[in-house]
Amino acid sequence: MTSHPSRHCTVELQALPSRIGQVRRIVSAQLRYWHLDPLIDRATLGVTELLSNVHRHARPDKSCTVELELLPDRLTVSVRDHDPRLPVPADATDPADATPLATCGRGLAMVAAVSESWGARPDGENGKVVWFTLPATAAAHGHPARPPQDTPRPAPAPASVTATVVAGVSAEVSAAPGGGVTVGGGTAVPLKVAAATAPAGP
Numbered sequence: 001m002t003s004h005p006s007r008h009c010t011v012e013l014q015a016l017p018s019r020i021g022q023v024r025r026i027v028s029a030q031l032r033y034w035h036l037d038p039l040i041d042r043a044t045l046g047v048t049e050l051l052s053n054v055h056r057h058a059r060p061d062k063s064c065t066v067e068l069e070l071l072p073d074r075l076t077v078s079v080r081d082h083d084p085r086l087p088v089p090a091d092a093t094d095p096a097d098a099t100p101l102a103t104c105g106r107g108l109a110m111v112a113a114v115s116e117s118w119g120a121r122p123d124g125e126n127g128k129v130v131w132f133t134l135p136a137t138a139a140a141h142g143h144p145a146r147p148p149q150d151t152p153r154p155a156p157a158p159a160s161v162t163a164t165v166v167a168g169v170s171a172e173v174s175a176a177p178g179g180g181v182t183v184g185g186g187t188a189v190p191l192k193v194a195a196a197t198a199p200a201g202p
Helices: 017-033 037-057 106-114
Strands: 007-014 063-070 074-081 117-122 128-135 193-196
Touching (some): 017 037, 017 063, 037 063, 037 106, 037 128, 106 128
Antiparallel strands (some): 007 063, 007 193, 074 128, 117 128
C-alpha cells in the first residue's frame, strides 16, 4: 500500500485584528506554495471567521494556533484556542437572536457555507479546536505535467522553517525560495510559523 504523507503549516498568534490580516497572507502564501490557488479565497475567509470568533469570544486569553493539514483528497484548516466552550451556530441560538443584525454564531454559518464540512471538539480540559475542510482534488492541486528531462525539478522544501511576522506589515507575504514564507517591513513581533511538506515525488 502506498502511503501519502500529509503536509502541515502551523501559526501561533494572538487573535487580534492586526494579526488576522497577517495570517490571511500566510495562509495564501502557503496554499500557493502547495499549488492550491483555487482554495485560497475560501480558506482565508474561513480562517478569518474562526479567528474573529476567538477575538470576540475566547477566554481567558486570545492565544491560538492555526493549522493547515493537506492530505491527498482534502485540506483541513483548524484553529485551537484556550476556551473550552464549544461554539454555537446561529441557527441553534435563541430564535430572538436570529435576526439579520445578529452577530453571535454568524461566522460559523459563513464557514459552513464555504467549506465541505466543519466541526468543533474539546482539546483537553482547557481548550477546543474548530475546523473545516475543503476538497483538494488533483484539479485543485493544479499540478503541472511532468517536466521535460532537460528541465531541472525544484528542490524539495526543508522539513521545517521558522519565520518572524511583523506588526503593521504592508508588504505581501510570499512563499520563500526553498519553502516557507517571507514577510517584509515593519517592527518585528514574534509569531511562530512552522511549515513541513511531504518529500518530492520521484
